[in-house]
């Protein structure tokens with residue numbers, strides 16, 4: 001059997017979003033408002049370094065100024081927090097992120113708590129996550145926001161859909177569950193994790209599966225209901241090569257597939273730019 005699934009093309013969709021953001025950034029500039037995105041990268045992880053590089057390349061494309069703070073892997077907690085404090089104080093930086101994960105030994109949560117919530121471009125500050133729980137406006141975590149935008153772009157039905165999210169991490173699984181159960185999305189979400197007894201029993205009933213466990217090939221064709229949408233968010237390295245959570249043969253059963261690469265990753269980056277632009281627009285009209 002061959003591939004029958006429609007492709008949820010995140011690369012093309014993200015390019016469309018960047019084109020729209022470029023116009024909005026130019027409009028802000030005409031009003032005297034400059035948008036500036038900062039990044040804090042600690043250490044030499046090749047994946048993190050490459051994602052940060054792509055974020056700055058995207059900024060250049062849409063006309064957003066970008067500010068980089070690259071710190072060595074042996075940085076102390078105080079040094080990382082100082083970089084965060086500098087970006088809080090830098091008027092040219094209107095929003096920024098701390099690239100995750102941080103090297104072992106650093107307290108990630110404490111660093112995220114030091115971000116000025118008004119400059120939280122990733123929606124990962126406790127105040128932003130609290131707003132999401134309370135369904136108040138605020139920056140949304142980029143990967144969940146990108147997943148919803150991708151599903152909407154390709155008309156994957158969400159209202160009343162049974163969604164299984166695999167992985168309960170703070171950047172994807174947990175906030176995605178909150179996002180999809182808002183009234184505007186109205187999906188029913190089951191959040192599966194390493195303690196789930198029978199994962200396949202859940203995924204086989206799902207209209208949409210979002211795999212964000214970081215376990216290569218975790219979701220196989222026999223675990224997917226024919227016609228379901230399957231989004232691969234997992235990132236692992238096997239023999240130095242990128243491997244997703246979804247096995248290739250899933251595309252023979254699924255109705256839609258978001259591949260990895262080319263699916264959710266580019267949407268994550270596009271939503272980061274969207275968050276800084278939306279926040280600059282809101283500040284300009286306040």
Ligand SMILES: Nc1nc2c(c(=O)[nH]1)N[C@@H](CN(C=O)c1ccc(C(=O)N[C@@H](CCC(=O)O)C(=O)O)cc1)CN2
Pocket residue numbers: 050051052054097098099100101122142143171242260261262263264265266267268269
């Ligand atoms: N502060 C944050 N850290 C991390 C986040 C996040 O949202 N905020 N998410 C992930 C990684 N991530 C964002 O930084 C990310 C992942 C993937 C991509 C991407 O564009 N991937 C491409 C290309 C992949 C490749 O060739 O290596 C794709 O999927 O097509 C961008 C950002 C963890 N950290």
